[in-house]
Amino acid sequence: MRYFSLPGIEKPVSVLCLGTGGMGSAQTADESFTLLDAFAERGGTFLDTAHVYADWIPGGAGASERTVGAWLRSRDVWGRFVVGTKGGHPKLETMHLSRLRPEDIAQDLAESLERLQTETIDLYWLHRDDPAVPVGEILSALNDHLAAGAVRAIGASNWSTVRLEEAADYAAAHGLTGFCASQIAWSLARSNEPYNAAMRTIAMDKDALRWYCAAGLRVIPYTAQASGFFAHPYDETAARFSAYHSPVNARRWQRAQTMARERGMSPNAVALAYLLNHPCGGAAIVGPHTGEQMEDTCRAADLALSDAELAFLEAH
Numbered sequence: 109m110r111y112f113s114l115p116g117i118e119k120p121v122s123v124l125c126l127g128t129g130g131m132g133s134a135q136t137a138d139e140s141f142t143l144l145d146a147f148a149e150r151g152g153t154f155l156d157t158a159h160v161y162a163d164w165i166p167g168g169a170g171a172s173e174r175t176v177g178a179w180l181r182s183r184d185v186w187g188r189f190v191v192g193t194k195g196g197h198p199k200l201e202t203m204h205l206s207r208l209r210p211e212d213i214a215q216d217l218a219e220s221l222e223r224l225q226t227e228t229i230d231l232y233w234l235h236r237d238d239p240a241v242p243v244g245e246i247l248s249a250l251n252d253h254l255a256a257g258a259v260r261a262i263g264a265s266n267w268s269t270v271r272l273e274e275a276a277d278y279a280a281a282h283g284l285t286g287f288c289a290s291q292i293a294w295s296l297a298r299s300n301e302p303y304n305a306a307m308r309t310i311a312m313d314k315d316a317l318r319w320y321c322a323a324g325l326r327v328i329p330y331t332a333q334a335s336g337f338f339a340h341p342y343d344e345t346a347a348r349f350s351a352y353h354s355p356v357n358a359r360r361w362q363r364a365q366t367m368a369r370e371r372g373m374s375p376n377a378v379a380l381a382y383l384l385n386h387p388c389g390g391a392a393i394v395g396p397h398t399g400e401q402m403e404d405t406c407r408a409a410d411l412a413l414s415d416a417e418l419a420f421l422e423a424h
């Protein structure tokens with residue numbers, strides 16, 4: 109495992125961040141603890157959860173945060189783990205109504221602290237954006253929580269580069285702490301839908317990548333393994349990968365298979381290593397849900413790829 113640092117957080121942050129979206133719901137508490145133990149054994153120190161996870165299951169509200177909180181406490185590893193959670197997500201039944209007012213953020217944060225059984229969250233992400241809410245109002249509210257010690261650092265998820273730049277400018281001009289990282293979808297498979305209006309999610313595209321490289325804002329991508337796209341046969345009838353079916357991705361899929369054979373790794377690990385070795389990347393949120401997938405995913409963290417190999421993988 110390799111590590112990096114994030115401003116405001118005095119713990120080494122592993123380049124792999126374990127996504128816990130299904131913990132306590134799709135995975136039982138026991139299965140979740142087994143995955144978390146395996147991640148810790150392989151040097152992982154970085155977790156991603158969210159206030160909204162499992163809200164889609166009747167009675168499931170908070171299942172992921174509660175499971176993560178119970179595991180951290182039972183293993184006594186809060187001092188070593190960097191825990192990120194996300195708030196400010198719209199209610200699932202009213203996705204068109206944003207929840208980014210100071211009172212929405214305060215309510216979600218208080219509930220997340222309680223569910224995670226802690227007084228301080230290392231990295232607090234806003235899960236969505238609403239350009240109609242001024243960045244100054246949002247940053248001021250978050251800076252109040254930083255000053256109160258409820259969070260150590262702040263990040264933005266599914267924010268456009270225009271809004272990220274606006275937020276950075278506002279923070280610099282007003283002496284506030286800005287976002288230390290951005291969480292969007294990004295993988296070796298280029299998404300056919302960089303902006304999903306219904307879900308209000310954002311995926312990396314060419315313009316955004318150029319902006320991130322120039323701005324130097326750290327990207328910590330989700331769906332970094334393209335939901336398993338590289339681990340399954342290329343099949344344009346597979347609905348679960350419809351966001352990735354394209355001639356470019358068919359060639360990338362093929363190149364990942366070729367490099368996997370050459371390097372003695374799985375195609376999935378090669379695709380993940382692409383992000384971890386990318387000059388504007390370096391970290392990724394991952395969602396293995398079996399022991400074998402965890403092992404394969406963590407092996408990617410140690411796979412060094414040359415510039416020529418990166419260029420080979422992303423060639424059109």
Ligand SMILES: NC(=O)c1ccc[n+]([C@@H]2O[C@H](COP(=O)([O-])OP(=O)(O)OC[C@H]3O[C@@H](n4cnc5c(N)ncnc54)[C@H](OP(=O)(O)O)[C@@H]3O)[C@@H](O)[C@H]2O)c1
Pocket residue numbers: 126127128129130156157235265266291309330331332333334335336337339376393394395396397400401402404405
């Ligand atoms: N900020 C946001 O809006 C947002 C949105 C989505 C996700 N997230 C975060 O990102 C986390 C992960 O998301 P994700 O599930 O989309 O990520 P992902 O890692 O791209 O996809 C996970 C899926 O890929 C397959 N897989 C994982 N590891 C594998 C391996 N080593 N070999 C082969 N297949 C493998 C599995 O599917 P099969 O076994 O079924 O093939 C698994 O369910 C979530 O838990 C959450 O924390 C954040």
